[in-house]
Amino acid sequence: MTAAADLAQGKKVLRIEGVVKRFGDNVVLDHVSFDVHQHETVALLGASGSGKSTLMKCVNLLEQVNDGQIWLGDTDVTDPRINQDKLRARIGVVFQQFNLFSHMTVLNNVTLAARKVHKWSRDKAEVKAIGLLKRIGMDDKAREYPDRLSGGQQQRVAICRALMMEPELLLFDEITSALDPLLVGEVLEMVEELKQQGTTILMATHEMGFAHDAADRIVLLRRGRIAENGSPEDVMDHPSDPETQAFFAAYNRV
Numbered sequence: 001m002t003a004a005a006d007l008a009q010g011k012k013v014l015r016i017e018g019v020v021k022r023f024g025d026n027v028v029l030d031h032v033s034f035d036v037h038q039h040e041t042v043a044l045l046g047a048s049g050s051g052k053s054t055l056m057k058c059v060n061l062l063e064q065v066n067d068g069q070i071w072l073g074d075t076d077v078t079d080p081r082i083n084q085d086k087l088r089a090r091i092g093v094v095f096q097q098f099n100l101f102s103h104m105t106v107l108n109n110v111t112l113a114a115r116k117v118h119k120w121s122r123d124k125a126e127v128k129a130i131g132l133l134k135r136i137g138m139d140d141k142a143r144e145y146p147d148r149l150s151g152g153q154q155q156r157v158a159i160c161r162a163l164m165m166e167p168e169l170l171l172f173d174e175i176t177s178a179l180d181p182l183l184v185g186e187v188l189e190m191v192e193e194l195k196q197q198g199t200t201i202l203m204a205t206h207e208m209g210f211a212h213d214a215a216d217r218i219v220l221l222r223r224g225r226i227a228e229n230g231s232p233e234d235v236m237d238h239p240s241d242p243e244t245q246a247f248f249a250a251y252n253r254v
Helices: 003-009 052-059 084-088 106-116 122-135 151-163 181-196 208-214 232-237 242-249
Strands: 012-023 026-037 041-045 067-072 091-094 169-173 201-204 217-222 225-230
Touching: 012 052, 026 052, 026 067, 026 225, 041 052, 041 208, 052 067, 052 169, 052 201, 084 091, 091 151, 106 122, 106 151, 122 151, 151 181, 181 201, 181 208, 208 232, 217 232, 217 242, 225 232, 225 242
Parallel strands: 041 201, 041 217, 091 169, 169 201
Antiparallel strands: 012 026, 012 067, 217 225
């Protein structure tokens, strides 16, 4: 059985069904629908303003949809009665900016939500955090403060923090855009490692080469709608739509 067939039969971790999001008269997301299966990596691509970041915020309840539904497993994320804290504990999120607290050590940054929101004991949280930091080669930085780390190291710590609660889904929103180009590689290497470990990932990115190599599927947004949804080879290497061809030609993908 092919990998694509495996995914088709696998559990749907995320279902996005007919999602509409407006800001005033501006329709940012226009009836967007797609699924993300367990252990799948989906890359969300599109020009600036195409709706990528807004969609990610809707999945994590930072924005409310105007129409449509979003499901995490069997939970309707768009139900206004949802317990948002419990829902967010099931989703790990890493944004463009690292959002680490400068006055806290790496270890305290990684364990903060587990201790304060989920009421873990300090010992339990620190054992889990040290294990995660060791996994990414950062355990020797546990007592350092963020301003003593490179941008790439800070982003890796942010990813580590997102993994603390063993989320069902990881959202990466342009996680390399704030990095020096020389540091992008180490963060993308870590994402590739997470993918190989079977983590379910939805990522918005401008790193076309990485999206092509790491993603199982590409979802291309154009003016708030899905323009393409398919394998990297079909969408990026052999696009038939002229606008899609022009988009990837700008990145030297076709």
